[in-house]
Amino acid sequence: MARITVRIPMPEDPSDTIRLLRSVKKKHTELAASSPLAGLEWDKINPALERAEEQDALSDQQYRDAEKATKERNLQMNTVKAALRSARDVLLGVYRSNPKKAGDFGFTRFAPSLIHSKRRSRTNARMASSSVLLKFLRLCDFPSNS
Numbered sequence: 262m263a264r265i266t267v268r269i270p271m272p273e274d275p276s277d278t279i280r281l282l283r284s285v286k287k288k289h290t291e292l293a294a295s296s297p298l299a300g301l302e303w304d305k306i307n308p309a310l311e312r313a314e315e316q317d318a319l320s321d322q323q324y325r326d327a328e329k330a331t332k333e334r335n336l337q338m339n340t341v342k343a344a345l346r347s348a349r350d351v352l353l354g355v356y357r358s359n360p361k362k363a364g365d366f367g368f369t370r371f372a373p374s375l376i377h378s379k380r381r382s383r384t385n386a387r388m389a390s391s392s393v394l395l396k397f398l399r400l401c402d403f404p405s406n407s
Contacts, residue, residue: 276321279313286310 272278286307289296349368356362 275313276317279310279317282306282310283314 272281285298286303289298289301289303348366349363352363352366352368353360
């Protein structure tokens with residue numbers, strides 16, 4: 262006769278795990294002394310289960326609070342971004358001759374040559390590596406074609 266393998270999946274979600282252990286404990290308590298789980302260390306399991314349930318409820322509440330806070334923040338972001346763009350534009354107008362002064366207000370200044378497409382970036386990288394190679398060859402006294 263073939264042996265039948267039975268698989269009982271364990272929940273991966275902590276909340277589901279806590280609920281399942283709560284159900285197991287309830288059935289164990291109903292069966293009392295006739296429970297096959299009487300050999301488990303319920304004096305250690307019960308406090309852990311209680312603490313896990315408390316922390317799970319706290320975690321759920323904090324998750325809901327975080328979602329609410331994120332929504333509230335996102336509602337304000339259009340105004341915040343517009344104000345920041347306006348401040349940047351004013352500073353670039355006031356410090357037209359020295360845009361680095363915007364850095365005093367916390368802005369990071371990028372040179373126009375650093376802002377370019379990926380294709381241009383690859384071309385610049387090739388040109389830079391070529392110039393490094395030419396310098397190396399000159400140091401080694403190799404003749405170059407340029």
